Amino acid sequence: MSRVLLISTNTCRTPYPVYPLGMAVVAASLDRAGHDVFQFDWLAAGGRTSALHAAVRASRPDLVAVSIRNMDHVDSTAAFDDTWEMKTSREVVALVRKATSAPVVIGGPAVAVMTEQVREYVDADVAVVGEGECAILDIARFVEQGRSLPRVWPAAEPMAGECQARPLFDPSLVAYYRQAGGLIGLQTKRGCPYACCYCTYPVHEGRCLRVRPVGAVMADLERLQADFGIDAVFFADSVFNDPQGQYLELAEALARRRLGLRWAAYFSPRGLSAEAVALCKQAGLFAVELGTDAATDTTLEQMNKPFGWEDVRRANDLLVEQRVACAHYVVFGGPGETPATLHQGLDHVASLDHCVVFGFSGLRLYPEAPLYRRALAEGLVHAGDSLFEPVYYVSPGVDKAWMESQVTRAWKGRADRVFPPAAGQRLVARLRTVGFKGLLWDRLIGFPQDRSETSPSVTGEHG
Numbered sequence: 001m002s003r004v005l006l007i008s009t010n011t012c013r014t015p016y017p018v019y020p021l022g023m024a025v026v027a028a029s030l031d032r033a034g035h036d037v038f039q040f041d042w043l044a045a046g047g048r049t050s051a052l053h054a055a056v057r058a059s060r061p062d063l064v065a066v067s068i069r070n071m072d073h074v075d076s077t078a079a080f081d082d083t084w085e086m087k088t089s090r091e092v093v094a095l096v097r098k099a100t101s102a103p104v105v106i107g108g109p110a111v112a113v114m115t116e117q118v119r120e121y122v123d124a125d126v127a128v129v130g131e132g133e134c135a136i137l138d139i140a141r142f143v144e145q146g147r148s149l150p151r152v153w154p155a156a157e158p159m160a161g162e163c164q165a166r167p168l169f170d171p172s173l174v175a176y177y178r179q180a181g182g183l184i185g186l187q188t189k190r191g192c193p194y195a196c197c198y199c200t201y202p203v204h205e206g207r208c209l210r211v212r213p214v215g216a217v218m219a220d221l222e223r224l225q226a227d228f229g230i231d232a233v234f235f236a237d238s239v240f241n242d243p244q245g246q247y248l249e250l251a252e253a254l255a256r257r258r259l260g261l262r263w264a265a266y267f268s269p270r271g272l273s274a275e276a277v278a279l280c281k282q283a284g285l286f287a288v289e290l291g292t293d294a295a296t297d298t299t300l301e302q303m304n305k306p307f308g309w310e311d312v313r314r315a316n317d318l319l320v321e322q323r324v325a326c327a328h329y330v331v332f333g334g335p336g337e338t339p340a341t342l343h344q345g346l347d348h349v350a351s352l353d354h355c356v357v358f359g360f361s362g363l364r365l366y367p368e369a370p371l372y373r374r375a376l377a378e379g380l381v382h383a384g385d386s387l388f389e390p391v392y393y394v395s396p397g398v399d400k401a402w403m404e405s406q407v408t409r410a411w412k413g414r415a416d417r418v419f420p421p422a423a424g425q426r427l428v429a430r431l432r433t434v435g436f437k438g439l440l441w442d443r444l445i446g447f448p449q450d451r452s453e454t455s456p457s458v459t460g461e462h463g
Contacts, residue, residue, distance in 0.1 A: 002140045003036045005061035007052075007096070009089040010069040011043050014425045015440055016181035019174070021236060022108055022132070023067045024167035029133035031168050035140060039168075042092055044176040049095055056099040063143050064096050065136060068108040068118065074364040076392040077404065077420035084389070085110070090122045097123070103149060105139055107132045112204030113366050115152055117388045130155035130204060131190075133165045158205075161189060161212040166220055174228045182437030183264070184224055185236040188217050188250055192238035194268075196293065197304045197335060197371040198363040198393070201238045211246050214253050221254075221261055232262045232286075232438060239291065240265035241272065248276060254283035262286045264439060269315035270307040277318045287325040287442045290315060295330050295345030302336030304370070309348055316352050325442035326355040333362045333403055335374060337395035342403055346410045349417070354448065356441045359411070359419035361404050362392035416444045 006027055008020035020041055030037045038059035045051035056064075070085045093104055107128035111118050119127035126149045128135045135153050142149055167186070177184060189211040192201040224230040241247050254261070264287035277285075290312070294300045297308045312328070319326040330349060332342060349357050365372050365387050375381045375393050385391070394400045404420070411417035418424040424441075431440050 001034045001036065002062040002144055003038070003060055004030050004136070004140060005038045005040060005055060005059040005064045005102075006030075006067065007055075007064065007092060008039075008041045008043070008067045008069070009085070009092045010067075011047070011085065011088050012070055012073060013043070013180075014073075014421075014428055016183060016428070016438065017043060017177055018069075018181070018236075019177045019183075019185045020067060020069075021167060021185045021187065022069070024169055025165045026065065026067070026107070026132045026136050027170075028165040028168035030136060030140070032165070033137050033140075037168070039170045039173065041173050041176070042088070044173055044180075047088075052092065052095050053099050056096065061100060061102045063140055064100065064102050064104045065132075065139075066093060066096070066104060066106045066122075066124065068106055068110040068122070071110045071113065071118075071388075072364070072390050073421070074390070075360070075421045076362040076364075076390070076394075076400075078422055086118070086121055086388075089118075093122045093124060103143060105136070105149075105153070107135070109200070109204050112155075113200045113368065114388060117386075119151060121388070125149055126151065126153055128153045130206075131159055133159065158191065158208060158210060161210045162216070164190065164210070164212055166216060169224070169228065171228065174224075174230070178228065178230065180437075183232050183234045183439070184228075184230050185234050186217070186220055186224075187237055188212055188235050188240070188247070189237050189242065193243060194239070194306060195304050195370070196291075197302070197374070198366075198369050200366050200369055203366075203368045205238060209242055209244070209246075211242070214250050217250055218253055218257065221259060225259060225261060231260065232264075234439075235263060235265040237266065239268045241267050241276070243271065245276075248279060251276075251280045251283040251285075255279060259284070264288065266291060267315070268307065269311040272311075272315045272318055274318055274321070277322050277324065281322040281324055285324055287327070287439050288319055289327045289329065292328040292330050294334055295332075295348045296341045298341050299334055299336045299345065303331075303334055313348075313352065316355055320354045320447065323447050325439070325445050327439075327441050328352065328355060328357045329360070330357055331360045331363055332407055333394040333398055333400060335371065335393070335395055336397070337403070338397040339402075342398060342406060346406065350410070354445055356416045356418065356444050357411075358421065358424060358441075359407050359417070360421060361400065361407075361419075362394040365391045365393050 008023045040055040103125040105126040106124040191209045267288045
């Protein structure tokens with residue numbers, strides 16, 4: 001059996017620090033197979049070189065596996081050097097190289113998107129494509145046998161829901177993320193059935209939904225509550241409310257068991273009903289992040305979203321009725337954007353009551369996403385151009401600087417309309433300094449019956 005050191009390199013703290021769930025799942029697979037597993041989180045360690053060196057000394061690893069969650073923060077309005085996560089991952093691998101001769105394998109969403117480029121840039125021995133639970137066991141066996149490792153470990157068949165490993169939560173990391181963010185992430189399913197033009201989820205999780213058994217998810221929730229005192233979770237599925245409605249089975253189980261857990265999730269506006277929202281609220285749902293993505297029927301259609309603006313408005317109203325906090329993420333400048341659609345979209349956003357809206361300018365391009373082909377056809381990029389460093393799509397029908405000035409002017413003075421993204425980061429930082437935890441954006445919402453509650457100091461409680 002091998003000694004394996006797992007490292008998470010994610011440093012993104014907005015809107016809240018995210019528990020390294022992928023590392024925990026890979027750790028569980030290794031532990032179940034009898035390997036000695038050690039988990040190290042660069043964010044929880046405060047980015048201290050001494051802490052990483054201590055982890056290497058303590059683990060004496062035969063193999064080091066590094067999880068890379070993000071390439072960057074997909075913010076076209078920010079300085080490149082401030083948002084490129086790749087630099088941190090490269091620095092961590094370089095530190096590992098100095099401390100041990102053990103081979104280094106990398107995996108995670110960023111690796112799946114640009115596998116060979118990421119491997120070369122961070123100087124890893126092996127890059128794993130896709131799910132890592134099985135791949136890491138095979139790689140450990142290769143290392144034990146002294147066999148040479150390929151530069152890229154190919155993707156295996158997607159794992160069925162019942163085969164997916166239950167996360168091995170590290171007590172010290174749970175304590176850190178509970179204190180720093182107030183939420184712990186958990187998946188109820190993998191895969192995404194949608195085909196949004198910009199998205200890479202189908203690349204690293206596949207298009208077929210693979211739902212975990214309700215009993216397995218409930219066991220994880222009960223363990224988080226009993227062992228760690230966790231009272232709030234975020235279901236980190238690509239979309240929680242799947243078109244087949246399997247999410248309602250979990251909601252029903254939560255409502256029956258009455259664990260007292262509060263939870264949030266990513267939702268699609270498509271197909272939400274009053275009955276479904278009411279059930280989820282009864283089951284503990286307190287906040288929803290909607291993948292709205294655009295603000296007019298024209299731009300939604302060009303993004304290949306499976307819903308229209310009326311679906312967005314209705315979903316928002318249903319959530320408000322149940323007093324469930326709702327955040328919309330809206331990209332301006334996507335395919336089909338023009339001055340006319342921009343102004344119509346800003347009017348649409350203005351009509352949404354009792355919610356928070358986060359605005360973005362343009363869409364990060366990835367080689368496997370359909371939007372890349374459109375950018376090629378429109379001459380915005382050229383074949384052979386590197387997308388490793390961030391390149392953003394902005395519709396040729398609108399001027400980026402003018403568009404951003406219009407959004408800024410329309411949302412001026414509104415705490416519940418956040419643009420540019422850096423403004424949200426500053427807001428989060430201020431709230432955290434005074435002791436707030438959790439999603440934080442939900443503190444900005446005053447529901448109809450408490451219109452006087454307009455500030456975070458009134459609408460929320462200290463963590």
